[in-house]
Amino acid sequence: MPVAISNILHKYGAFINIAARQTLAAKTVLIGSIFLLLVLLLTYNQLWLAIGQDTAEPTMNATFLWYLLFGEMIILSTPKIERILEQDIKDGTLAYYLNKPISFFAMRFCENLSTMSLNFLTLGIFGTFTVWLLTPTPPFSWQEFPLIVALVYFSATINLLIFAAIGFTSLWLEQVRILSMTVQKLAFILGGAIFPLSIYPEWFIDFARYTPFYAIYYLTIKLSYDFSYAGALQAFCLNLLWLGLILGFIWGAYKHLQKKVNIYGG
């Protein structure tokens, strides 16, 4: 491996390692996320037992539980990178890293990717085990499971980048919290993170198609109940397209920031 690439891996690998250790040290956050996911899954299952099982197909429960699990794995795994970046930009932390041989954005992204990956893994293990206990027959075959998980992980990474892009808007916005909340709500509705988009009217689905949430959430997590290799390829390609667009925005914003960032006083 060329020295330059090996150095880069070594450098950013160190941040991934440190962030993982810090995530594991802050166990309460991780336990809180697991608890929230389990409550969601069990509540939904209880609702199904109370009102759903007499009126819908028996396989519907498994379909919804797996759909819900994959959606929540994306949402709950994502750390609040937008708030971290907002803080870094506003208090000048970013500027102090500009004279170090490191990309500040890559460093922060690696740290948060590390946290996200650990969250994803833990939620995945607990969630899969719980859903499997509640509905032993999944709507996909176990051979397809690794590919679905890999695509959901890819979606979670793009989701993390969307929130990183929101963090960069703090150069123009007073507070990014409102924008981040709006995007979260849009992801729930336009991405069908709560209920599959197929239950909405056609015009709504057509509109959702032009947003990143359609590919990141709906197309990917839909594979849990409607798997096909063509569908998986479509989800991957569309996600790749959005990844390019989001990275383009981040690159432009980061370049702009490096010139605009100011530190006042002492």
Added chain:
Amino acid sequence: MHNIIEVNNLTKKFILKKHQKGLKNLFHPAYQTLTAVNNLSFAIKPGERVAFIGPNGAGKSTTIKMLSAILYPTSGEARVLDLVPWDNRQQLSYNIGTVFGQRSQLWYHLPVQDSFALIGKIYDLSEITFKKRLSHLVRLFEVRDLLNTPTRSLSLGQRMRCEIVASLIHKPKVLFLDEPTIGLDITAKAIIRNLIKKQALEEETTLLLTSHDTDDMEKVCQRVIVINKGKLIFDDSLSSLRDSYLNKKYVEFTTESGEKIRQEINTRQTSVKAALDKLVKDYHVTDLTIENPPMEEIIKEIYARGD
């Protein structure tokens, strides 16, 4: 000798939003321009130890941040190690070190040792080079006992010693120190000053140190640049500044009866030792401190003589 730092007409203006009542800020925001650095020019030779001093708000930190590739200037030129700092950030970063007294480069929750290891990786140091270098700096700055302590648990003086070690791990040719003694007690300040000077002499590092404490420049530097309101008002050797403007000391002492007395010693007319001997003879002194004139007073005098 070729200059290691060259600054020509460097200017930095900040545009600040003015506070206005009601909804005016939303529809018709008003701005004001603050000139932090105003047409500043100077040059520094390799190995020089230069104090960059001035009162609060003089533009010292802003200048250092432009020279260390953190801020873009509004106009003017600067070259550090033959590189334009803000255009060659990555390239320059391997050869400069920065210490900001009010900003830590160590990871708050990590043991100091881990922060040093991360910094070694940031600067692409091999394991062997890093260990050798760290071992030398740990001995020089006497931080061996602090290596396993998380940054958050260090005292300010201990933290500052570790900050300086962190900034020297990659063996920079130029070290920028922005208020390295701010907030420290007298003993800690003395230790830090001695260590900075010792290291600079040992490795022939060029130092640019900002401070509003005149003791920092006296103990560490050979040359002094004084700026006020972003403009250069003095640039000469420390001995020249001392002869011209630092020719008095203030002695504050407490007598046995609890009375606090402040006296001025003119060091041109009498030595500090002779003045203290007389004091001890005349009073029953229980406590005593000696201070240089404050920065504001020196600047006032530079201006007065300029007029």
